[in-house]
Amino acid sequence: MFKKEPEILHSLQFNVAQLLKDNSGSNRTYLLENIDLSNLDDALILLSPLSGTIKLVKTGHDILVMGNMKTVIELPCTRCLEPVNIPLILEIEEIFTSSVDIVSDTTLALAMDIDEATLIDEQHMLDLTEIVRQNLYLCQPTQVFCEADSQIGYRPQFRTEDEIDSRWAKLLALRDDFLT
Numbered sequence: 001m002f003k004k005e006p007e008i009l010h011s012l013q014f015n016v017a018q019l020l021k022d023n024s025g026s027n028r029t030y031l032l033e034n035i036d037l038s039n040l041d042d043a044l045i046l047l048s049p050l051s052g053t054i055k056l057v058k059t060g061h062d063i064l065v066m067g068n069m070k071t072v073i074e075l076p077c078t079r080c081l082e083p084v085n086i087p088l089i090l091e092i093e094e095i096f097t098s099s100v101d102i103v104s105d106t107t108l109a110l111a112m113d114i115d116e117a118t119l120i121d122e123q124h125m126l127d128l129t130e131i132v133r134q135n136l137y138l139c140q141p142t143q144v145f146c147e148a149d150s151q152i153g154y155r156p157q158f159r160t161e162d163e164i165d166s167r168w169a170k171l172l173a174l175r176d177d178f179l180t
Contacts, residue, residue: 006031017124027057045074067092077146084146090135096126
């Protein structure tokens with residue numbers, strides 16, 4: 001028996017109609033390449049396309065989605081606000097629920113607390129876009145630094161003596177004494 005090569009996709013939307021017709025445990029693996037997420041969220045600055053692998057596994061009326069993806073985003077340095085390129089690795093594991101029975105084409109009863117981002121629509125399309133967006137925020141580091149040395153944030157070129165409020169002079173002198 002030969003192993004089937006994963007299909008290469010350039011989208012986060014999957015038609016899962018055939019997978020929903022298969023037996024539980026059936027699966028599909030996809031390679032994601034050069035997925036453009038530039039219009040995903042205005043607050044996210046993505047510097048490289050998303051790429052990785054996604055595996056879809058049928059479990060009853062649901063589909064388990066497991067994936068490993070990577071991209072690079074831009075975040076401001078915590079101390080000086082200079083832009084910093086941050087490589088991110090997203091690991092996704094979500095269960096998507098079908099809203100329509102594939103055989104009878106009837107609407108299925110759904111749990112009251114189900115997340116709409118994890119619904120498979122009436123056309124049997126599974127869309128990972130919102131889950132990826134959420135995971136991009138969850139994977140971001142809480143603090144980002146542009147330099148690794150001990151004087152991060154001490155950038156005298158960004159201020160002049162005229163710009164310093166005189167009320168801070170003693171504190172600045174104390175800091176300068178500490179740094180030297």
